[in-house]
Amino acid sequence: MIQSDLDLFGPQPQRLASQTVLLPGFAVPEVEALLDALRPVLRAAPFRHMRTPGGLHMAVALTNCGSLGWVSDEKGYRYSPTDPVSGQPWPALPPILLDLAGRAATTAGFDGFVPDACLVNHYLPGTRLSLHQDRDEADFGQPIVSISLGLPAVFLFGGLQRSDRPRHIPLGHGDVLVWGGEDRLRFHGVLPIKPGVHPRLGERRINLTLRKAG
Numbered sequence: 001m002i003q004s005d006l007d008l009f010g011p012q013p014q015r016l017a018s019q020t021v022l023l024p025g026f027a028v029p030e031v032e033a034l035l036d037a038l039r040p041v042l043r044a045a046p047f048r049h050m051r052t053p054g055g056l057h058m059a060v061a062l063t064n065c066g067s068l069g070w071v072s073d074e075k076g077y078r079y080s081p082t083d084p085v086s087g088q089p090w091p092a093l094p095p096i097l098l099d100l101a102g103r104a105a106t107t108a109g110f111d112g113f114v115p116d117a118c119l120v121n122h123y124l125p126g127t128r129l130s131l132h133q134d135r136d137e138a139d140f141g142q143p144i145v146s147i148s149l150g151l152p153a154v155f156l157f158g159g160l161q162r163s164d165r166p167r168h169i170p171l172g173h174g175d176v177l178v179w180g181g182e183d184r185l186r187f188h189g190v191l192p193i194k195p196g197v198h199p200r201l202g203e204r205r206i207n208l209t210l211r212k213a214g
Helices: 028-044 095-107
Strands: 014-017 020-023 061-066 069-073 076-080 117-123 129-132 144-150 153-157 167-171 176-179 188-190 205-211
Touching: 020 095, 028 061, 028 095, 028 117, 028 144, 061 069, 069 117, 095 144, 095 176, 095 205
Parallel strands: none
Antiparallel strands: 014 020, 020 176, 061 117, 069 076, 117 205, 129 188, 144 176, 144 205, 153 167, 153 188
């Protein structure tokens, strides 16, 4: 069987919108190093189900690393320099994440991206994330870099209005999605994770979302 030229160079970046790029398998070579870097983060700041301003527990468990961390409670959604559970600063953003996010952003056309916050989301089968915009950051001119690990997911990528019908984008282990510019405030979410067992991460999906929050 003869491979095409594209096959010889592996999966190619896919432009999904004007300033949105999917990088299939981009993080695969870094997976073991990423998991090693996450272990001390999770020991210092374990996953938790935060409360929404309305008092409900979020379905997706999360934690943070970086100089700022995203939090939610009865006071609203915001970034905080300290973990509300421990009262301590969030764990530092591992250098491998800084490097990977910067390279992914550059590949997608966003040079000079230096995140100061990484949301670490933990999905179990059946967990979903409803459509929302990321509006708590100070500078919407900076892109978002999202790294998928573990079970596959279907990412919902909508428009600038909640009523806009979203596209369904399959995301696999090691895929990186980058969006910014005119796409930065698109509504997005995740369909319920289908049951399954990933050979490396078991019955879970971990999503690392890197942002310039401050």
